[in-house]
Amino acid sequence: MSETSSQIQFHVDRGDYRQAFNALVDEQQAYLLKVIVRLVGDMDEAMDVLQDTYVKIWNKMESFQGNSKWSTWTYRIATNEALMHLRKKKKWHTTSDPAVADALVGSSYFNGDEVIAALYQALDTLPAKQRLVFQMRYFDEIPYAEMEEITGTSQGALKASYHHAVKKIESEVVQFKLLAEKNIKGEV
Amino acid sequence: MTTNKSHRDDGIRIPEQLIVANAERLKDIPLNKKKAGRVISFWPAASIAAALALIVTIAWPSQQPTTKDWNQISWSEDDLIEVYENGLIDFDLQTLAEENLVDGSEWTTLPEVEDVDQLLDEFSDEELYELLN
Numbered sequence: 001m002s003e004t005s006s007q008i009q010f011h012v013d014r015g016d017y018r019q020a021f022n023a024l025v026d027e028q029q030a031y032l033l034k035v036i037v038r039l040v041g042d043m044d045e046a047m048d049v050l051q052d053t054y055v056k057i058w059n060k061m062e063s064f065q066g067n068s069k070w071s072t073w074t075y076r077i078a079t080n081e082a083l084m085h086l087r088k089k090k091k092w093h094t095t096s097d098p099a100v101a102d103a104l105v106g107s108s109y110f111n112g113d114e115v116i117a118a119l120y121q122a123l124d125t126l127p128a129k130q131r132l133v134f135q136m137r138y139f140d141e142i143p144y145a146e147m148e149e150i151t152g153t154s155q156g157a158l159k160a161s162y163h164h165a166v167k168k169i170e171s172e173v174v175q176f177k178l179l180a181e182k183n184i185k186g187e188v
Numbered sequence: 189m190t191t192n193k194s195h196r197d198d199g200i201r202i203p204e205q206l207i208v209a210n211a212e213r214l215k216d217i218p219l220n221k222k223k224a225g226r227v228i229s230f231w232p233a234a235s236i237a238a239a240l241a242l243i244v245t246i247a248w249p250s251q252q253p254t255t256k257d258w259n260q261i262s263w264s265e266d267d268l269i270e271v272y273e274n275g276l277i278d279f280d281l282q283t284l285a286e287e288n289l290v291d292g293s294e295w296t297t298l299p300e301v302e303d304v305d306q307l308l309d310e311f312s313d314e315e316l317y318e319l320l321n
Contacts, residue, residue: 029214030202034200047210054217
């Protein structure tokens with residue numbers, strides 16, 4: 001258990017959920033915001049989704065049974081909220097909708113190079129849930145066992161989904177192929 | 189393992205002052221029992237109200253006159269949000285399944301929904317079209 005997780009658990013064990021919640025904000029909000037903005041594209045929308053995420057975390061904290069790590073639990077809530085947000089915006093399938101990547105790459109918060117920009121454009125061709133699987137594995141390097149906990153999807157299906165996403169990205173972005181061959185193929 | 193930062197460069201830089209200011213806003217959440225600032229759009233609200241009315245009509249027909257004008261029922265926004273988030277209305281099974289996916293013990297998706305989800309996860313629109321045709 002990490003130091004932060006043990007602090008959170010310490011507060012929870014004492015019944016001090018307010019302190020535990022504050023610790024979760026201090027430790028995880030920056031990371032969760034990045035996870036969310038990668039999915040929804042627009043920073044203002046991401047901030048709203050993050051707010052909803054923490055409202056849900058607060059409302060559910062007392063009933064959290066500790067079946068997973070705090071970080072896994074909060075990641076799951078954040079990504080569910082982001083996917084719900086996209087669903088409400090009719091962006092569940094983004095095959096012909098480049099809005100997510102355009103919003104992200106065009107924002108003042110993006111300072112990646114052209115390869116990363118091309119990667120986001122390619123990710124826009126994937127359904128949101130497959131995009132999430134790719135981002136969990138590629139950007140966050142989350143083990144498949146933990147991804148299974150987060151998504152409720154079997155590791156086999158996750159590996160197939162990731163492999164499928166990589167293949168699609170390779171076919172979409174020529175410039176990305178060198179990076180993909182170097183960094184991605186060996187992980188599937 | 190999920191940690192507090194991305195492992196690979198994702199090209200996103202969020203200013204520290206934004207994070208600090210937002211932390212204060214987030215830490216105010218426990219001070220508000222209700223979900224302050226949450227907006228529910230008209231059509232989902234209307235759908236929930238209609239579904240509630242339908243269930244009440246079916247569940248308690250003897251107690252409710254059939255001539256009841258359900259438009260006269262006044263549902264507050266908080267009522268609607270609570271009903272929606274507690275999954276009491278099965279007007280959108282997938283949405284409710286996702287709402288329940290908060291702790292591992294609460295996963296309640298029906299098997300056939302899981303099958304459809306898995307199909308959607310694993311195949312593109314084009315591949316699904318080919319499979320179904």
